[in-house]
Amino acid sequence: MSTNLTALITGYTGESGKALLKELIQNNQFKKIILVGRRHVEYTDNEYKEKTEQRLIDFAKIDDYPEAFHGADIHYCCLGTTRGKSGAEGFRQVDFDYIVGAARLAKQEGCKHFHLVSSQGADPQSLFLYPKVKGQTETALTQMSFERLSIYRPAMLMVDRTENRPLENFAQTIIRNTVQRIAPEWITTPVEVLARAMCFNTFTKDRPSTEILDNHAIFRLSEQQPIQTKEQSQATNNS
Ligand SMILES: NC(=O)c1ccc[n+]([C@@H]2O[C@H](COP(=O)([O-])OP(=O)(O)OC[C@H]3O[C@@H](n4cnc5c(N)ncnc54)[C@H](OP(=O)(O)O)[C@@H]3O)[C@@H](O)[C@H]2O)c1
Structure with missing residues (x-):
C-alpha cells in the first residue's frame, strides 16, 4: 500500500478523533492529514503543524463546501453528539445528516475508503433513538458504493474526557475498577484501541469492500498494528 496517501478526519476535535489523529501522525504513513x-x-x-491542514466549515450547510473534502484518499469520520447535549433533533442532525453529508461529499471528491465510528447496538429497526439513528446512518452509507467502507461498532469509549459528562464519568469509574479488569472487550473500548484498529485496517489487504467491525474485531485489529518507528517509516517512504 502506498505511503503517499492523504487522510481526512471529521470529528478530529472529539475524543476518538484526537486519538486517531495522534495514531495517524505517529504511524507516519500519510503525507498529509486534512482536518x-x-x-x-x-x-x-x-509534526502536527507540518502534517495537518485544517478546513473549517458550517456543517449545517455542508453541501456548500465540496472543496473542503477534496484531495483525500481515506476519510475517517468520528463525528457525533449526544441527545443530552443536542436534543433529539440535534442528535439526528449530527449523527445522520452531517455524517451522511460528509460521506456524500467524500465520495464525490474521490475518497476510496470511508471509515465510520458508529456504535455497538446500531440497528435501523430499533425503537430507541440512539441505535436507530446509528443504524440508519450505517444503512445510508452502505448504499453509497465506496470502494471500501469500514464501519466500527465500539462499546463504551474509555477516555478521560475533556468535556464534562458526569454520568459517563461515573459509569467509567465503576467499569474501570470492575468489568474492564476482568473482560476488557465486553463493554468497553479504549479510544487508543479504536484508533489503532482504524489505522491498521487502512493498510490491510483482502478485506471485504463493506465491513462492520464489532468490538472484538476492533480489539483483534488493534493488536495487529505494528509500532513503526520514524526511521522505519522513512525507509519505507524512500524505497
Ligand atoms: N461515548 C461513547 O461511549 C460512545 C460509544 C460508542 C460509540 N460512540 C460514537 O463514537 C463517535 C465518536 O464519539 P466521541 O466520544 O469521540 O465524540 P466526541 O468526543 O463527542 O466528539 C464529537 C465530534 O463531533 C463534532 N461535532 C459534534 N457536534 C457537532 C456539530 N453540531 N457540528 C459540527 N461538529 C460537531 C465535535 O466537534 P466539537 O469539538 O467542535 O464539538 C467533535 O469533533 C460518535 O459517533 C459516538 O456516538 C460513542
Missing part, C-alpha cells in the same frame, strides 16, 4: 471541522485548533507540536 475538517467547525473550529480551529492551535497545535504546538511541530
Whole structure:
C-alpha cells in the first residue's frame, strides 16, 4: 500500500478523533492529514503543524463546501453528539445528516475508503433513538458504493474526557475498577484501541469492500498494528 496517501478526519476535535489523529501522525504513513471541522485548533507540536491542514466549515450547510473534502484518499469520520447535549433533533442532525453529508461529499471528491465510528447496538429497526439513528446512518452509507467502507461498532469509549459528562464519568469509574479488569472487550473500548484498529485496517489487504467491525474485531485489529518507528517509516517512504 502506498505511503503517499492523504487522510481526512471529521470529528478530529472529539475524543476518538484526537486519538486517531495522534495514531495517524505517529504511524507516519500519510503525507498529509486534512482536518475538517467547525473550529480551529492551535497545535504546538511541530509534526502536527507540518502534517495537518485544517478546513473549517458550517456543517449545517455542508453541501456548500465540496472543496473542503477534496484531495483525500481515506476519510475517517468520528463525528457525533449526544441527545443530552443536542436534543433529539440535534442528535439526528449530527449523527445522520452531517455524517451522511460528509460521506456524500467524500465520495464525490474521490475518497476510496470511508471509515465510520458508529456504535455497538446500531440497528435501523430499533425503537430507541440512539441505535436507530446509528443504524440508519450505517444503512445510508452502505448504499453509497465506496470502494471500501469500514464501519466500527465500539462499546463504551474509555477516555478521560475533556468535556464534562458526569454520568459517563461515573459509569467509567465503576467499569474501570470492575468489568474492564476482568473482560476488557465486553463493554468497553479504549479510544487508543479504536484508533489503532482504524489505522491498521487502512493498510490491510483482502478485506471485504463493506465491513462492520464489532468490538472484538476492533480489539483483534488493534493488536495487529505494528509500532513503526520514524526511521522505519522513512525507509519505507524512500524505497
Ligand atoms: N461515548 C461513547 O461511549 C460512545 C460509544 C460508542 C460509540 N460512540 C460514537 O463514537 C463517535 C465518536 O464519539 P466521541 O466520544 O469521540 O465524540 P466526541 O468526543 O463527542 O466528539 C464529537 C465530534 O463531533 C463534532 N461535532 C459534534 N457536534 C457537532 C456539530 N453540531 N457540528 C459540527 N461538529 C460537531 C465535535 O466537534 P466539537 O469539538 O467542535 O464539538 C467533535 O469533533 C460518535 O459517533 C459516538 O456516538 C460513542
